[in-house]
Structure formats: C-alpha cells, structure tokens
Amino acid sequence: MDFTFAQLSSFNETEAYIYNYVMQNKNQVLEESIRELANHVHVSTATIMRFCKKIGCSGFTEFKYKLKESLAVETYEQQFTEFSFGEFMKHVNTHKYSESIQKAGKLIKDADSFYILGLGPFGGIAKYMSHSFTQIGYYCYK
Known part of the structure; x- marks a missing residue:
C-alpha cells in the first residue's frame, strides 16, 4: 500500500x-x-x-x-522490471538490432528534416533531441 x-x-x-x-x-x-x-x-x-x-x-x-x-x-x-531489462539486453546484443540502429542512422543522415515525438515524460527528451539535431544542421519538428 x-x-x-x-x-x-x-x-x-x-x-x-x-x-x-x-x-x-x-x-x-x-x-x-x-x-x-x-x-x-x-x-x-x-x-x-x-x-x-x-x-x-x-x-x-x-x-x-x-x-x-x-x-x-x-x-x-518486480517481475516486469527483471523480465524487461533481461529481454532488452538480449535484444540489444543481436545482429538485427545493430542493423536497425545503422539503418535509422542512415535515414537521419540522409534526411533534410524529420519529426521527433515524445509523449508524457518523454516530451522533455524529444525537446532535447530536437534541439540537439537543430544545433548540427537538421530541421526537426517536435
């Protein structure tokens, strides 16, 4: 309680x-x-x-x-935290995840502009990312 x-x-x-x-x-x-x-x-x-x-x-x-x-x-x-962290670590260490990160990086690199969406507590993170990408020359919508 x-x-x-x-x-x-x-x-x-x-x-x-x-x-x-x-x-x-x-x-x-x-x-x-x-x-x-x-x-x-x-x-x-x-x-x-x-x-x-x-x-x-x-x-x-x-x-x-x-x-x-x-x-x-x-x-x-407790079960969700233990399960999700362990599963996340397994997923991060796969070749498929590495390929996805490289693909996302290439899409961002080749883009003139893009959207960053952050809902709820992630709104601040989206704002920070948008600001960071704007500083290096990208136009970001948040």
Whole structure:
C-alpha cells in the first residue's frame, strides 16, 4: 500500500507499530482476521478499525483488499522490471538490432528534416533531441 508522507507522519506510536507489522508481514495479514491481527500487534480490534479509517479505508475488509491489490502491483512491477531489462539486453546484443540502429542512422543522415515525438515524460527528451539535431544542421519538428 502506498502511504503519503502526511499519513505516515500523523501516526501515533501504536499506529506506527501496526503499520510496520503490516508492511513486514503482508502475506500473513491477508490471511488473518481482524482479531488475529489485533492479537499479533497487541491492540484491540477497535484500534485496528481506527487505523483502517485513518488511512482511508471504510473497514478491515477494504484494507485487506487494498493491501492485496498493492501486493499484486509490487509483484508485477518486480517481475516486469527483471523480465524487461533481461529481454532488452538480449535484444540489444543481436545482429538485427545493430542493423536497425545503422539503418535509422542512415535515414537521419540522409534526411533534410524529420519529426521527433515524445509523449508524457518523454516530451522533455524529444525537446532535447530536437534541439540537439537543430544545433548540427537538421530541421526537426517536435
């Protein structure tokens, strides 16, 4: 689960203890009832409910749902990062990739002008590339 700085800094000692327990035992907490979690962190079920409400959940069931959802996202992101980097490195080291880079370089070299497209966070990169190509004599549309 993603907690804001404001949420984390507003936790009292008991809430911070609950938070730390949950973050260190996510899979176990998903299998526990509210009473079992309360017993593990040595608080009442009412304290767990107040904690759930403080972090924006209507109750313990929604809390567990959000925890499960965030755990699935973390797992996917970790697998995707490991997979994509490894696959990218394999792809970069192929003859086909080298030929593609050489072909793209030749197309750029032979062009009078060209478009550079960068969407979202890549807009800044597109602007930088356009500026760089303009500095060496190409006319770039961004």
